[in-house]
Amino acid sequence: MVCRWVLFFWCIGVCVAPLRAAGASEGKDVRDVLVLNSYSPGYVWSDWKTKGIRKVLDAEGSSVRLSFEYMDTKRYKPSEIFDTLKEVYRLKYASVSFDVIIASDNNALDFLLLYRAALFPGVPVVFCGVNDFSRAMLKGQTGYTGIAEDYDLKGTLDLALSIHPETTHVAYISGGGTSSHIIRDQFESLIPGYASRVDFIRLSMMSPDDLKKALADLPEHTVILYLSYYVTPDGTRFTVAEGLSLIFEAARKPIYGIWDYTLGNGALGGPMLRVQEQASEAARMALKVLDGTPVDDLPVMRESFLDPIFDYTMLDYFDISMGRLPKGSVVINEPVTVYYRYKYVIWATVLFLIYQSVTIVVLMRIIARRKRAEEREKALEAQLRQAHKMEAMGTFAGGIAHDFNNILGGIATCTELAADEVEGESPVQEDLAQVLKAVNRGKSLVRQILTFSQNKDREMQPVQMRLILMECTQLLKSSIPSTIDVRLNVQAEAGFVLADPTQIHQVIMNLCTNARHAVANQKGCIEISLDAVELDRKASLRHPDLHKGRYSRLTVRDNGKGIAPENMERIFDPFFSTRKENGGTGLGLSMSHGIIKNHGGAITVASHPGRGTIFSVFIPCAHGVAAVPGEAAAAPNIHTQGTVMLVDDDEQMLYGTEKLLTRMGYEVAAFSGSLEALKAFRTDPMRYDLIFTDHMMPFLNGMELAAELLALRSDIPVVLCTGYQDELQALTPEVLDQNGISEVISKPFKRQELETILPGLCKANACNSSVASGGSLFEKSSAKTFR
Incomplete structure (x- = not known):
């Protein structure tokens, strides 16, 4: 009791006079803030709270x-000190009007709930560090807001057990004080939920010696939960560092805590409450009140400012x-x-090296481009020289072609007469x-020279794309592996275009050759389509070379490896090729692009790496061009x-074959397509006495055509003709017999071969009878001969 009155009069004597002067000082714009702390300076919790508040308010x-x-409620119980503090603050702040009060921890808030009306009437209060907060604490009060301090005790325990799955015991340590009792009660309410998993050891309100002994006797797989240890039953007080050091030295077990200021003093870590951040947030709420926000408009925050924080020293x-x-x-420490x-120095060095590397790479690329440009210039010069050479050869060949062909013609005629x-x-x-063979070679040579050496624009003419496409497809099938499937899809309304057929042939073969290389060494597919499309004005937005109108569209699609994205913009560049090691010149697509333009x-292209490529060629359709008759008139x-x-x-x-058969005495109905032949046969199947068909043809090959014809008329003899030697091995007598083929002839054939085979199938007297009776008297030969 004596201590209380001594403290009372000492506070009055020391503090009243300065504060009266402060209260009388000028400064209408100065706002006064009282920070009421439950504990004493030098106590870690108090000091960290003070730092957090000053961090915000000192900036003003x-x-x-x-x-x-x-x-100082750690030293004195609230029941012992509250009345004295009330008198001290009444005298000390009688002439001071505060604009806001920041209350730190439960005891400060409890004091203001009891005495604010008497000491600081109407002053708004912002609290922080309040444990076990509930709305009932503010019942009947106004002008209070702040931050409720909610520890994550369950999260701390779960974290400790997850990091130490072998744990069998959890020891929790608690001392005296209001906050200590609240936290301990909260934790003990969680124990029943973990009773089947671990055993709990309560180390509460123990003297230092008893606590040391209990810690030394803890089981091996035990973790410690530090709730508090500041005041012992005999009144001994510890700082945070002293209490944690005592616990760690005695136990040598992992210690988990709930405040960040315990780290560095023996605690390993946990979901730590950031004390300074909580205090800083309370200071920011106080500033809002000072700036005019009604305190009752600021709800109590339940934000706990928790983060998983660990001490590297303890982890190690x-x-x-x-x-x-x-x-x-x-992780701290x-x-x-x-x-x-030295990270700034390291990053500066790295950035400098990157800059130097980029500069070197750019210079190397410039040098490489210059070298490529020089090489390209040399290649263009060589190409120009070659073009001049070919032009000269073309002029020369054109001048002598007429006379040379006359010479060859005379030789051929005389030779045939001599042969007779x-x-x-x-x-x-x-x-x-042999002389006739040499004549034919000479004639072919002149034709080739004229074709490949002249580089003049040819006269445009109506061209039926379908016919050129069929020819190209036939050539493609004869030159690619059998593992690649070539599919042709031609729409009947594809129509005519005004074009140079030779150049269009070249474009189609270039695109098909590229597709072949794209699907090389795998079981691939090349799909070639031809149709007609009507383009609107929006087409020019996608491609400047296309305008509104009707176009014949050729599409070459493959399922190969596709074109790399970085190469898409260069595929039409001259001399750009991804197959230079395999002989690619890089001119095919460039020339094709120029021809179509x-x-x-x-020409448009779409490609997806690993999924294939689609080239689409658009050529304007020709208008007012009549179709060419597809079938020769029958004599x-x-x-x-x-x-x-x-x-x-x-x-x-x-x-040639039609003329040869006519000279041999046969009436010939010639057809250039299998579908046209099938249509004619369906019209009058009894007209024909013999079928003489090529094997490799678009739409229906010879075998397929024979099957269709024999289905209409089973007694008609069929002679199959092929220029592929490999197919002869597959056309065994059994296969021919199954498909109704009478004979197979290999190209090129001679007249003598036809004179040997055809009379046996088509006898003169049978043919005459057929004309008279309207029926066929052919006898189907069962013998299969390969020639």
Whole structure:
């Protein structure tokens, strides 16, 4: 009791006079803030709270004047000191009007709830560090707001058990004091939920000696939960560092806490309450009140400012790896590495090296481009020289072609006349045959020179794209592996275009060759389509070379490896090729692009790596062009040898064979397509006495055509003709018999072969009878001969 009155009069004597002067000082714009702390200066909790408040309010400068009061309720119980403090504050602040009060912890809030009306009437209060807060605490009160301090005791326990799954016991330590009792009661309410998993050891309100002994006797797999240990039953007081050091030295077990200021003093970590951040947030709420926000408009915050924080020293001591910590954990006291000490210097060096590397790479690319440009210039010069050479050769060839062909024609005619005069068994016949071969080679050579050496614009003419496409497809099928499937899809309304057929042929073969290389060494597919499309004005937005109108569209699609994105913008550049090691020149697509552009069209491309490529060629359709008749007119059936249906998609072969069969005495109905032949046969199946068909043709090949014809008329003999030697091995007698094929002839064939085979299938008297009776008297030969 004596101590209380001594303290009372000492406070009056020391503090009243200065504060009266302060209260009388000028400064209408200065706002006064009282910070009422439950504990004493030097106590870690109080000091950290003070730092957090000052961090915010000191930034306001002289516009905020702070006053601090420490109630020292760790040393004195609230029931012992509250009345004395009330008298001290009444005398001390009788002439001071505060604008807001910040109350730290439960005891300060309890004091203001009891005495604010008498000491600081109407002054708004912002509290922080209040444990076990409930709305009932403010019942009947106004002008209070703040931050409720909610510890995550369950999260701390769960975290400790997850990092130490082998744990069998949890020891929790608690001392005296209001907050200590509240926290201990909260934790003990959680124990029943963990009773089946671990055993709990209560170390509460124990003397230092008893606590040391209990800690030394803890079981091996035990973790410690530090709730508080500031005041012992005999009145001994410990700082945070002293209490934690005592616990760690005695136990040497992992210690988990709930305040961040316990780290560095023996605590390992946990979901730590950031004391300074909580105090800073309370100061920010106080500033809002000072700026005019009604305190009752600011709700009480339940934000706990919790983060998983750990002490690297303790992690290293207990050999706990960083990977066992929860995601987003903060680790303090980690040794400063060279990187952290010199990271600005390191980053500056790295950036300088990157800059130097980029500069070197750019210079190297410039040099490489210059070299490529020089090489390209040399290549263009060589190409120009070659073009001049070819132009000169073309001029020369064009000048002598007429006379040279006349010379060859004379040689050929005389040779054939001589061959007719010479007996068949004479050795001279073979020599004359060689002369005719040489004549044909000379004629072919002149034609090739004229074709490949002249570089002049050809006259545009109506071209049926379908016919060129079929020819190209036939050539493509003959030159690619059998593992690649070539599919042709031609729409009937594709129509005509004004074009140079040779150049269009070149474009189609370039695109198909590229597709072949794209699907090389795998089971691939090349799909070639032809149709007509109507483009609107929006087409020019997608491609400047396309305008409104009707176009014939050629599409070449493959399922190969596709085009790399970085190469898409360069594929039409001259000399750009991804197959230079395999002989690619880089001119195919460039030339194709130029040809189509000169025809008033465009080439587009779409590609996905690993999924294939689609090239689309658009050529304007020609208007007012009449279709060419697709079928030759049939001559009257007046010959005695019979009527032969001749089917071959090669025009030269069709012409020569038709003329040869006519000279042999047969009536010939020639067709350049299998579908046209099938249509004609369906119209009048009894007209024909023999089918002479090529094997490799678009739409229906020879075998498929024979099957269709034999389904209409089973007695018609069929002669199959092929230029592929490999197919002869597959066409065994059994296969031919199953498909109704009478004979197979290999190209090129001679007249003698036809004279040997055809009369046996088509007898003169049978043909004459067929004409008279309207039926066929052919006898289907069962013998299969390969020639």
